[in-house]
C-alpha cells in the first residue's frame with residue numbers, strides 16, 4: 001500500500017475518553033471535509049477506538065491507529081494490548097517508540113524493534129518514532145541517535161515491510177514545549193533518515209517521513225513546504241477540532 005502524502009497524524013496521547021471522542025468528532029466532521037490527496041490518521045487512546053469508529057462511520061477518509069502495542073499476541077501481560085487486538089478493533093496503524101514510551105515507560109531500542117515487527121507482522125502500518133533529547137542535540141549526537149533508533153526499529157523487518165511503514169522524526173525537546181524545530185533543522189534530520197532508508201530499500205522515496213513537535217496551525221505550512229517533510233504527527237493541537245481541521249487542510253499539490 002502506498003500512503004498518500006501529505007500524511008497528518010493526530011496523537012491524542014492520554015486524552016479524550018469515549019465521551020470526549022464523540023464530542024470531538026461532532027465538531028471535527030463539520031470542519032474538515034474529505035480531501036482525496038492526503039492521509040489523515042487518528043491515534044486515540046485504545047479505549048476510545050470503538051467510539052471513534054462508530055462516530056466517524058460515514059467518513060472512510062479518517063483512518064485510525066493505536067499509540068502502542070506489546071509484541072506478544074496474547075497472554076498474561078496486564079494492561080497491554082497486542083497488534084492483533086488493535087487490528088481486530090479496526091486500527092490500521094500503530095505507533096512504536098514514541099518518545100513518551102521511551103522516556104516515561106522505559107521502552108528500549110530492542111523493545112521498539114519487537115513492537116515494530118509485531119505491528120508489521122499483523123499487517124498494520126508501523127509508525128516508528130525516532131528523535132534526540134536536547135542534551136544529545138547539544139552534544140552533536142543527532143545523527144548517531146537517529147541512526148541507532150532507526151536501525152533498531154527496522155532490524156526485524158523485510159524490505160517489503162520497511163516500504164510499508166511511516167517514520168516520525170520527533171525531537172524530544174520540541175514535544176509539548178511550544179518549541180518547534182525549524183523547517184531547516186527538521187529537514188536535515190529527514191534527509192538523514194531518507195538516506196538511511198535508501199540504503200535498505202529500493203523505494204525509500206515513497207515512505208512518509210513525518211515531523212512531530214509543537215506543530216500548530218501557524219507553522220504547518222512552512223513545515224510542509226520543506227522538501228523532505230511528508231507530513232506531521234500532532235499532539236496538543238490535534239485535541240482541538242478546529243486546530244486539527246486547519247492543520248489537516250494545509251499543504252497538498
Ligand code: 13P
Nearest residue numbers: 011175176213214235236
Ligand atoms: P505536541 O504536538 O504536543 O508537541 O506533541 C508531539 C507528539 O509527541 C506527537 O506524537
